[in-house]
Amino acid sequence: MSQCHQVETKISGKKRILLLGNPNVGKSVIFYHLTGRYATVSNYPGTTVAVASGRANFDEGSTIIDSPGVNNLIPRSEDEKVARDLLLEHTKTVLIQVADAKNLKRALLLSAQLAEAEVPFLLALNMADEAEKKGIMINEKELSRALGVPVVLTVATQGQGINQLKEKVKEARPGSFQVRHDDVLEEAISSIERLLPSLPIARRSLAIMLLSGDPELEKWLSQYLSAELLKTIRKKSVDLRSRYAKSIAYIVNRRRMQEIEKIVAQVAMVKKGGGSPIAELIGELSVHPVVGIPILLLVLYFFYLVVGVFGAGTVVEFVEGVLFGEYINPAATWLFSLAPTALLKDLMVGEYGLITIGVTYAVAIILPVVGFFFICFSLLEDIGYLPRLAVMANALLRHIGLSGKAVLPLILGLGCDTMATLTTRTLESKRERLLVTLLLALAIPCSAQMAVILALMAGISGKATILFFSLILINLLIVGYLASKVIPGQRSDFVLEMPPIRLPQPSNVMIKTLSRMEWYFKEAVPLFLLGTLILFILDKIGFLLSLERAGAPLVQQWLGLPAAATGAFIMGFLRRDYGAAGFFRLNELGLLDVNQIIISLVVITLFVPCIAQFFIMIKERGLKITLAIVAFIFPYSFFVGGVLNFILRTLGVTWQ
Amino acid sequence: MLEREIEEILEALWTDAGIEEEKERLSLTPPHQEESLFQQPGMEEALKVAEERGLVTIRGGMLSLTEAGKAQARDIVRRHRLAERLFYDVFDVGSEEAESSACKFEHLLTAEATDSICILLGHPSTCPHGNPIPKGDCCLSELEEILPVVIPASQLRIGEEAAVAYLGSRVKDRLDRIASLGIFPGTRLTLLQRHPACIIRCGETELALDETILRDIRVRRSTPELFPQKTRHRHRRRRRW
Numbered sequence: 001m002s003q004c005h006q007v008e009t010k011i012s013g014k015k016r017i018l019l020l021g022n023p024n025v026g027k028s029v030i031f032y033h034l035t036g037r038y039a040t041v042s043n044y045p046g047t048t049v050a051v052a053s054g055r056a057n058f059d060e061g062s063t064i065i066d067s068p069g070v071n072n073l074i075p076r077s078e079d080e081k082v083a084r085d086l087l088l089e090h091t092k093t094v095l096i097q098v099a100d101a102k103n104l105k106r107a108l109l110l111s112a113q114l115a116e117a118e119v120p121f122l123l124a125l126n127m128a129d130e131a132e133k134k135g136i137m138i139n140e141k142e143l144s145r146a147l148g149v150p151v152v153l154t155v156a157t158q159g160q161g162i163n164q165l166k167e168k169v170k171e172a173r174p175g176s177f178q179v180r181h182d183d184v185l186e187e188a189i190s191s192i193e194r195l196l197p198s199l200p201i202a203r204r205s206l207a208i209m210l211l212s213g214d215p216e217l218e219k220w221l222s223q224y225l226s227a228e229l230l231k232t233i234r235k236k237s238v239d240l241r242s243r244y245a246k247s248i249a250y251i252v253n254r255r256r257m258q259e260i261e262k263i264v265a266q267v268a269m270v271k272k273g274g275g276s277p278i279a280e281l282i283g284e285l286s287v288h289p290v291v292g293i294p295i296l297l298l299v300l301y302f303f304y305l306v307v308g309v310f311g312a313g314t315v316v317e318f319v320e321g322v323l324f325g326e327y328i329n330p331a332a333t334w335l336f337s338l339a340p341t342a343l344l345k346d347l348m349v350g351e352y353g354l355i356t357i358g359v360t361y362a363v364a365i366i367l368p369v370v371g372f373f374f375i376c377f378s379l380l381e382d383i384g385y386l387p388r389l390a391v392m393a394n395a396l397l398r399h400i401g402l403s404g405k406a407v408l409p410l411i412l413g414l415g416c417d418t419m420a421t422l423t424t425r426t427l428e429s430k431r432e433r434l435l436v437t438l439l440l441a442l443a444i445p446c447s448a449q450m451a452v453i454l455a456l457m458a459g460i461s462g463k464a465t466i467l468f469f470s471l472i473l474i475n476l477l478i479v480g481y482l483a484s485k486v487i488p489g490q491r492s493d494f495v496l497e498m499p500p501i502r503l504p505q506p507s508n509v510m511i512k513t514l515s516r517m518e519w520y521f522k523e524a525v526p527l528f529l530l531g532t533l534i535l536f537i538l539d540k541i542g543f544l545l546s547l548e549r550a551g552a553p554l555v556q557q558w559l560g561l562p563a564a565a566t567g568a569f570i571m572g573f574l575r576r577d578y579g580a581a582g583f584f585r586l587n588e589l590g591l592l593d594v595n596q597i598i599i600s601l602v603v604i605t606l607f608v609p610c611i612a613q614f615f616i617m618i619k620e621r622g623l624k625i626t627l628a629i630v631a632f633i634f635p636y637s638f639f640v641g642g643v644l645n646f647i648l649r650t651l652g653v654t655w656q
Numbered sequence: 657m658l659e660r661e662i663e664e665i666l667e668a669l670w671t672d673a674g675i676e677e678e679k680e681r682l683s684l685t686p687p688h689q690e691e692s693l694f695q696q697p698g699m700e701e702a703l704k705v706a707e708e709r710g711l712v713t714i715r716g717g718m719l720s721l722t723e724a725g726k727a728q729a730r731d732i733v734r735r736h737r738l739a740e741r742l743f744y745d746v747f748d749v750g751s752e753e754a755e756s757s758a759c760k761f762e763h764l765l766t767a768e769a770t771d772s773i774c775i776l777l778g779h780p781s782t783c784p785h786g787n788p789i790p791k792g793d794c795c796l797s798e799l800e801e802i803l804p805v806v807i808p809a810s811q812l813r814i815g816e817e818a819a820v821a822y823l824g825s826r827v828k829d830r831l832d833r834i835a836s837l838g839i840f841p842g843t844r845l846t847l848l849q850r851h852p853a854c855i856i857r858c859g860e861t862e863l864a865l866d867e868t869i870l871r872d873i874r875v876r877r878s879t880p881e882l883f884p885q886k887t888r889h890r891h892r893r894r895r896r897w
Contacts, residue, residue, distance in 0.1 A: 071833075071836040071837060072832070072836040074832070076829065076832075076833065102859075102860035102861075103838075103859065103860055103861055105838050105859060106837065106838040106859075106861065109836065109838060131860075134860060136860070212832075242750050242752070243750050243753075244749075244750055245743075245744045245745070245747075245749055245750055245754065245784075246823070246831060247831055247832055249832045249835070249836075250823070250831050250832055250835045253832075253835045253836065253840070254835065254840050254841070257838070257840045261842075284848075284849075287849065287852070287853075287855065287864070288849075289849075289851040289852050292852070387864070390864070391852060391853045391855070391864045392852055394852055394853045394864070394866075395851075395852040395853070403866075404853060404864070493829075493830055493833065493865070493866055493868075493869055494853065494864070494865060494866045494869075495833060495834075495837065495863060495864070495865045495866075495869065496863070496864045496865070497837075497861060497862070497863055497864075498855065498862035498863065498864055500862075
């Protein structure tokens, strides 16, 4: 997730240690222990979407790479492809397979594929404490013998077994656990093997992937093989597939599982009756069709209390009102009043001053809100509530063509839409990624924007607040529903692993929050200052004024807002919250009535995404789709605003 | 002697004349002469016998099924498609092979054996090609005390544990996904809840998934309960939703 950790994938000569494993087994925590760096750590499958890398803290010459979770080396979603490609691209790679000790069979399914690929690896059986609590005893020496690679038991969250893991990295070697398939399949495998060149991973492994049908791999191989040869391979696999009722991937995995069952029977013992009954009960209730709903509402209310009331209220009041309002800004104003030119003074502390507006908003208003949002989010993640939230949301999201999994990006969007757009990679179909990207751009206010909205709403009526949120939700559902009808394709299957409910680990929550804050700071704050600077320049050259004049008919006639509101909309494109902040200021100046506030906030929320999100959208979805989305959102938001204006006026709605 | 041919005729009438689509009549001289079933050796005689037995009527070069013929045809088609399912799902042979094996197998099956297969497979509703399988007596009495041995996992009772018999998915990728989560024939799983999404436990993993996926996982009940009313309270079940 953390973009800033993204590195070039080819560093020549250096040794690479790649962390690989099923989703949600603790790779990122282990990454932290091996490098001292934060990758985003969570109790939610699929939160690592970008690759994090860092220098090993026990071996200067090695680079540690964290990868998104995979269940199979044949990728199904973009993040799985990222992990597999890491394996394909590198020579000199050592792998640490991180596994959930509670889920040995599933882990070994991956081990079997690694052994087949003949890459040197070792196995870290993580969450050994949870396994023990559940009564699962694993004999790691026996397992090591069966697999032919070192096996280490770890409890990453507490740092247990980490030192041993570091030592054993040297002993990593290709596994001896090889599975033989039926004769027909074996013959097909060896006939393809013969056609393949020498590559970083074993030919046998590649042959099986090809037979299973892996268009991405074929694409990759086209740089080494002639089109003719690829055609031969494709023909062989089609021939083979017709001989089985089930897919080759399935046949292959089932055979592997048979061998794995034998190993597990030897090395693992299960005593019944483990597990924490209270945690289990909470887990059960949180997905209860009836009880689950009040729990969900309670969680949302908790979010509102911490982020909305405490963060956006108390903390912002203190930091903005007292710290900045009474000390920093007056001090800065005094300091720059000594400046030689009026221009410099305006630039720093003027109407669009870098300090009075840029830094003040970024640090005094946005930061507390984003910070508290990330703390709450990380807390829920660590507890393991998020997948359960996805289960609860599944029923609702189904109606807008999404699976419950899409709830993670949507909720994360309430923190930062840009970051959320990045996490759409965890969704499996192109269609879902597109839908979620659209909804994020359209109807999910980010926490910064939310902060300003809440602050603005706090001054007026509660009914207006409810009206505002209902309008946004209705728009989300309507557009989602319509888009799901228009965009071709099927809703993808909803399959999500439920991690056990855990007591949150303060250190984990802290690591997660910090890594997200760090990301936010690097991504958002510079843009914030840049935005202020652009505004300053636009204002100075008089462009703002002419744009305001040009947009005035639309803003004044159609939306019924004062002309000055045009400026706020322009700002809204630079940062979502910035637009809302513009209205906040207009309100402070007494230029808006309640109806106008509602209209302006609805439009600014639906309005085009901020510049950072816009760039990420281009990166993730491509320029064409991004422009199409913006081309839809822009008129749509003004259309809704106009209609709302018409309705409120016609009905003559007034607020006390 | 002629039984096989007669059955072929009835089956052809059911499928080609489109009983399923309510057309019911088939021309004795179809446009594609060379493909015609009726040009094959022995068919002329078979047709005669079938008419004598009151299974088909021939009028103006058009062939149609009588009521008795329909009943028998229905039965044959049912046998054929169940046999296909058996070869395809349980024996894992490719669809063409399943088809040709089923063609031979269908003539050997007794009514009792057919129902047994139907029960074993959990009363499947379509053949591997997606054509409907006519319901048999066993399907209609599904609510009776004799519960099918193999059922879709979605029909498990809450808290009930069962072993996966086979995976019957035709949806692209679904099978591979289920498999990569470690669910294979023989894997034991327990249905924990149905709403708002189905949750199953298999091993130490809890998985939330759509009901449509569970329908593709056919499981074998560990204790086929002959009298479910009596045993309903025997298992301690914590989840009831």
